Amino acid sequence: MFNAIVSADTLRTALDSVSVLVEECKLRLEEDGLEIRAVDPANVGMVDLSLSAAAFESYETDGGVIGVNLSRLEDIAGMAEADQLIHLELDEETRKLEIAIDGLEYTLALIDPDSIRQEPDLPDLDLAAEIILEGRDVNRAVKASDMVSDHIALGVDEAEDMFYVDAEGDTDDVHFELGREDLIDLTAGPARSLFSLDYLKDMNKAIPSDAEVRMELGEEFPVKMHFDIAEGQGTVTYMLAPRVQSD
């Protein structure tokens, strides 16, 4: 059983943060909220999302897993105004999701969850540095780097006590520094890893500019980026494998 009402804005934000990586995913219906974990087909980028029951106007379930085509669901959610409510109800018999937006009813065929790529375990990484910064600074770094290159180095300069971004292109370079005073917080440690901008650009799209992003970084290790959505009632974690230079 699943029956929930949620604002279009909240649902769209949640779906967008997943759809930048995958086309279909499993929604885990937990008693205290909705959870999605998905990894892209190349096994390079991963998203872990939870949206607490408090983010919904109403939320009832006795548990279960459903598989959805994200772009379909996003299209339907896109039919609503930002402040309109979307009613989601699982029809147990037909295994379809009934979606209602102010008189508009849409019956969405679900996907067999077993046919969707198995979500991985979150690797347990011990990352030496932690940077807390504003979403808009992530955006600036990604946008500027994208002008010159297809990849970006993220690092922490322990001696200077700062977080930096480097992008090297054919001829042009971008360097961006954020000292302790420009950051919300910094735990310095040895960290520098190179990442594909293709992935970071997609992830960046889902990071609100006013979000507080907690970034965990190591040396040639995946980066983790955590931020809140839905006024703190939901959290998103992105994890991205690096491009390695040592092999």
Next chain:
Amino acid sequence: MRLDDYIEGFERDEAAHKRRLAKEKSYAITDHLEDVERQLEETLSGDALFGSTAPEIFVGRSGYPQVNSGVLSPVTDDHDPTDFATSGNWYADGLGIEDVLQRRTGLLNSQRSAKVDVEDVWDGFVGTQREVAIADQPVDVELGLDSTPEIDLSVDDISTPTGPRARAESADLAENPHVPRPVKKTLSDDDWRAEGAMTYLYRKGFDVYDVNTILSAGALGQGANRRLVPTRWSITAVDDTVGQYLRGQIRNAPSIDETQVWYNEYMGNKYWIVLSPGNWEFELVEMKAPESVWNPVGEAHYLASAHEGYEGRTSYVDETAGAYYASRLGVLEHLTDIGRQAKCLVLREVTDDYWAPVGVWQVREGVRNAFDDPGGLPDDIAGRYGVAETFREAVTGVAEQLPVSLGALRRKSEMVAGLQAQLSDF
């Protein structure tokens, strides 16, 4: 074989090879064009030309959707017309740049302006042209020309050069063309998308050269979408489509288990192919020497690159154009043969010995044959590869042989900058 032994193997041969290439390089083409003119005069009876056509057609791209579309026929009849059509055999036969230009200048392109929309066009000039394209053997055609052929040679980075041109008034089949069964099947099924039909023909043993000619004649795809496809576009479309199919074949294949460096050279182009363990990733980096054909006035090597990750590209490449898809096809054919996937970096050095462009087939064959037994290489490295401990070691070793620094390469190459890891690696 260790990578440094492998590299030493061909360094010894380099000097001799240079001398041989220099001898090959000649500007006798102008003389040759005069011969062609003379032969043409002898062959033409009035305004008509009768004889076998090569099983290849040429469709221009300027003015699309109203294009110049032509059949290619040898101006003398002392050759098998098949020899004039672009194919992998040219590599096997060891053709040099000059040989290719000679063959192509000996081929009259009788063309006519045509609309590309050809769904049901099987009569008239375009109809004849399409019949010629889908046939697997040369077809006798009678051509009515309305002008004296213009002796010319046009070259392109993707298409094979074409020689003299004439405007054609008519083209009539003088025999029934032989059309192979799989082509009949793709032709008659007008509900079959072009991508699927191209892949089908490739799987049935047609090489990309044949598929390209058939696609170019608008003989594949869903009925309403059937159009003449300019030769240049069609070559890349076939390389890309077949490449995507092959990439799908190795998507879940195990990775190779060592870093390998393969080498080949052809027509003044040198190819270094580095295969390294991991999920599919591909990049072509081109280094074009000053005074080579595509960098005639440059003072330094001109660098270009294009890259794709495990899931492929979503857009056409910005740099390297058709060479990207042609070299990717060569590598994917090797990987599907051995049932493995790999991270693959192709480094193409265009030396100033590449004095005239012969078309992108040269890249395709250069890469394809690196994995077999490329002619012209010393026996102890031909068809073999060097082994490196890591991708980094391979690139560092190869970089010493390249005309650009490792630093410049790192800036240009996504893969040299860093190889994409997977989350499960940690």
